[in-house]
């Protein structure tokens with residue numbers, strides 16, 4: 001998850017004002033211009049609904065600013081430790097809905113959902129990224145929006161995210177633990193687990209799971225492929241080669257920082273640790289949990305649910321929406337170089353509620369398209385010369401197969417070649433900060 005812009009290019013000054021609860025740990029951050037100068041938001045990444053900023057602090061400027069304040073105003077946590085604490089966090093700010101059909105989910109609604117629905121479903125906070133809501137001054141939002149427009153003009157934003165800006169009426173943002181790796185001591189990979197359990201609307205003889213069927217369908221429509229993971233069911237399969245293949249592809253898709261020459265030397269060990277972790281270790285626990293929740297919460301599927309006399313009950317609707325959230329969440333895996341298998345940390349993020357009637361129509365249309373187009377069963381009509389997408393683990397035999405080990409060897413070679421190229425260009429600008 002590389003930062004898009006260099007620190008010197010980040011013009012936005014954070015003006016975070018008090019949280020809702022005055023006893024909270026970060027009161028009045030950056031409420032004076034001097035303090036604001038000590039805190040800067042640096043664009044890290046964005047998705048469809050949020051922009052995430054890394055918080056950069058300057059402890060010297062911060063102390064100076066605090067000293068300038070009248071003694072009576074310097075209270076509570078208004079000290080250096082506040083400054084140190086927020087620099088390990090990222091700030092997630094919500095985007096304005098792009099179309100009138102999209103429903104807006106505020107930071108408060110997202111945080112309430114996390115606490116009231118997600119945490120109880122997952123059995124607590126163990127797997128969640130530690131986070132807390134903070135009040136954000138409207139001037140921060142408008143400054144960030146100016147910066148987003150500027151970076152769009154400079155071509156620094158992903159094409160698919162252009163024209164989206166932050167919601168100006170939003171009063172809060174979410175401070176979260178920064179899951180990024182630290183060059184030299186750890187790296188982070190991120191993936192969406194997607195549909196770990198089969199779609200209840202697909203036939204029993206399906207040769208593709210929901211994720212692979214959608215990727216195959218979109219592939220022919222010239223749209224972006226679904227996520228980075230090829231077949232998520234590989235991750236909850238019965239043979240370590242399935243996990244190994246999926247992890248290798250995920251590692252490669254994440255593009256480990258080019259200065260991380262350690263990966264070049266230790267790729268086989270890293271792959272072995274991550275395979276063990278996800279095939280039979282703690283990583284498997286969370287993936288199995290997500291798979292079970294997806295299955296329990298959506299036993300019928302949108303097509304059958306909508307076809308019921310009287311439609312869906314409100315409980316069925318809530319369960320389906322929650323299942324969709326657990327399919328579209330992001331898994332962050334941090335690997336500490338000096339700790340190996342013992343030090344792998346996993347957290348799940350982007351667990352926002354899926355709301356709005358248009359989402360239901362969209363899910364229903366996708367499902368119907370997959371069924372009627374023969375995408376689940378692998379009997380779709382292909383245009384001449386078009387290769388069939390057979391990457392799904394349902395298509396391939398689930399037992400250990402030559403095909404898997406050959407594919408792993410091929411991918412190892414490709415990945416090593418990528419790393420070789422990256423290593424050689426280490427002295428280039430992109431890598432010079434490593």
Ligand SMILES: O=P(O)(O)O[C@@H]1[C@@H](OP(=O)(O)O)[C@H](OP(=O)(O)O)[C@H](O)[C@H](OP(=O)(O)O)[C@H]1OP(=O)(O)O
Nearest residue numbers: 047048049192214225226227324325327328354359
């Ligand atoms: O339709 P899918 O399966 O491609 O999933 C959408 C995601 O696409 P991707 O993971 O890239 O394939 C899509 O992700 P991106 O915007 O492509 O990063 C969204 O997460 C979308 O959810 P929402 O509309 O933001 O609530 C996701 O839509 P939902 O299906 O979760 O409603």
Ligand SMILES: Nc1ncnc2c1ncn2[C@@H]1O[C@H](COP(=O)(O)OP(=O)(O)OP(=O)(O)O)[C@@H](O)[C@H]1O
Nearest residue numbers: 001045046047048049050052176177178179180350
């Ligand atoms: N806690 C975190 N630490 C480090 N990076 C993060 C963190 N949370 C989010 N990110 C980065 O910001 C990106 C966008 O965040 P997030 O997935 O929450 O946005 P989104 O708009 O909800 O995404 P989507 O398009 O999937 O709905 C992530 O893909 C990730 O690269």
